[in-house]
Amino acid sequence: MSITVNVHQALRNLTNNQATAEVNGTTVGACLADLVRQFPGIESKLFNKQGKLLNYVDIYVNQESSYPEELAKLVKDGDKLSITLMIAGG
Amino acid sequence: MLTADERERYDRQIMLREIGEEGQEKLKRASVFIAGAGGLGSPAAIYLTAAGIGRIRLVDHDRVDRSNLNRQILHWNNDIGRSKVDSAIEKLKKLNPEVQLEAVNETITEANLAQLVAGSDLIVDAMDNLETRYLLNKAALDNDIPFFHGAIYGFEGRAMTIIPGKTACLRCVYRGVMPEEKFPVIGVTPAVIGCIQATEVIKYIVGIGELLTDKLLNYDALNMEFTEFKVKKDPYCEHCGHMKRKE
Numbered sequence: 001m002s003i004t005v006n007v008h009q010a011l012r013n014l015t016n017n018q019a020t021a022e023v024n025g026t027t028v029g030a031c032l033a034d035l036v037r038q039f040p041g042i043e044s045k046l047f048n049k050q051g052k053l054l055n056y057v058d059i060y061v062n063q064e065s066s067y068p069e070e071l072a073k074l075v076k077d078g079d080k081l082s083i084t085l086m087i088a089g090g
Numbered sequence: 091m092l093t094a095d096e097r098e099r100y101d102r103q104i105m106l107r108e109i110g111e112e113g114q115e116k117l118k119r120a121s122v123f124i125a126g127a128g129g130l131g132s133p134a135a136i137y138l139t140a141a142g143i144g145r146i147r148l149v150d151h152d153r154v155d156r157s158n159l160n161r162q163i164l165h166w167n168n169d170i171g172r173s174k175v176d177s178a179i180e181k182l183k184k185l186n187p188e189v190q191l192e193a194v195n196e197t198i199t200e201a202n203l204a205q206l207v208a209g210s211d212l213i214v215d216a217m218d219n220l221e222t223r224y225l226l227n228k229a230a231l232d233n234d235i236p237f238f239h240g241a242i243y244g245f246e247g248r249a250m251t252i253i254p255g256k257t258a259c260l261r262c263v264y265r266g267v268m269p270e271e272k273f274p275v276i277g278v279t280p281a282v283i284g285c286i287q288a289t290e291v292i293k294y295i296v297g298i299g300e301l302l303t304d305k306l307l308n309y310d311a312l313n314m315e316f317t318e319f320k321v322k323k324d325p326y327c328e329h330c331g332h333m334k335r336k337e
Contacts, residue, residue: 009246009312019313055266064320065263082319084308086264087243089273090130090218090280 003031003075006082007042014041023081028059029071031081046083056086092118096188100142113296114142120295121145123207123235125198125226126216127174128152129275130240132164133284134214134291139182141292145190146182149206150174151197161277198222203229212294214287215239215260219270227252227260228329238290240283244274245311247283250302250321251290254330257303258321261329279311 005021015021021038025031036043046057053059059066059073060082066073075081092114097104100114109117122143124131127150135148152174154165162174169177175193182191196202198217203225207213213230215238217223223239230237230252237252239260252259286307293299306319325331 009244009310056264056268058263060319063318065322067265067324068326082317084319086220086266086268087241087246087248087273088218088220088223088268089241089243089275090126090128090216 001026001077003077004080005031005035006080008083008085010085011042011045011083014045015039026074026076027071028061028066028069028073028075028081031075032059032071058084058086060084091115093188096142099186099188103141108298109296113298116295116297117142117292118144121147121209121211122214122291123210123212124148124214124216125222126150126218127162127164127178128158128216128218129161129242129277129280130284130287131214131216132162132178133281134216134240134288135164135178135182136185137285137288138214138291139186139189139191141288142186143189143291143295145192147192147194147206147210148175148178148182149194149196149198150178151195161275161280163277163281198225200225204233207233207235210235212291213237214291215241216284216287218273220264220268221270223260224329230254231259231330236294238287238294240280240287242273242275242279242283245276245279247279247286247309247311249283249286249290249307249309250305251294253301253303258323259327259330262324262327263306263321265328279309282309282311 001024003023007015023031023034103109104114127148154169154172164178173195175195179191179193213235215226231254234254239250241248308317
């Protein structure tokens with residue numbers, strides 16, 4: 001099962017400047033765990049110490065918000081995950 | 091009713107079948123509240139003034155700083171140290187004296203927001219911090235005023251339109267908080283997003299096109315990509331959950 005993850009610009013320094021990564025998993029949480037396995041530095045930018053997504057990180061599956069299921073949301077082969085960070089500048 | 095001068099000034103947009111004289115009159119009757127006279131507020135205010143919005147209230151508590159000038163295009167070198175709203179309104183009046191322009195040099199707070207937005211038909215979110223954006227979102231919902239969100243960071247920008255009681259609100263999309271920070275930005279990014287916000291405002295007032303409702307538009311300037319993320323109204327939203335639109 002292959003899922004493509006689009007990595008937010010601000011996190012690409014943690015993925016060897018890769019804009020996308022291929023991961024495996026049947027849920028958003030499993031896919032992100034695989035991403036962290038490949039790029040351990042990204043973990044603290046996505047999760048708090050309790051393993052919950054940070055509240056300024058949003059995950060979209062095929063451009064639809066994963067909220068409220070978030071990490072439990074099911075994904076299938078070929079799906080695209082997008083990691084976005086809240087922005088507030090003006 | 092448009093004057094002869096107005097017909098001449100807006101001739102090229104009245105030519106648009108989507109706008110026409112009827113649409114131009116709707117723009118003239120509209121009252122828009124713009125929160126922020128900075129990177130987003132500058133292009134939004136310029137294009138709404140040029141388009142012939144009847145009344146614009148521009149609110150900002152800040153003064154022009156040299157470091158604003160790479161992006162806040164209503165403020166020029168000789169404005170450094172002036173109130174941003176005074177600096178902005180001076181140029182906007184020269185651009186279009188037909189528009190009623192009001193400068194409000196105040197900090198937006200929970201206490202004064204209801205008074206600030208009173209009488210406005212639409213709210214443009216051109217702020218630079220999340221806390222005030224949430225206050226504006228709540229005030230828009232409470233007062234049943236359409237809300238036009240924009241935000242930027244570096245080469246990235248976002249925009250979303252919120253119709254109270256009907257569509258997902260800003261709090262349905264963003265549930266977290268972020269510390270206020272000095273953010274990186276180059277002027278072309280807020281230029282694009284501020285223009286998108288102004289476009290949404292014009293479309294809403296005239297009643298044309300498809301709005302950015304229930305979707306968050308993401309603009310990636312580095313790759314020149316626009317992506318629409320679908321979002322849903324959250325029934326448990328802290329701001330709009332179970333809210334009914336006033337009839």
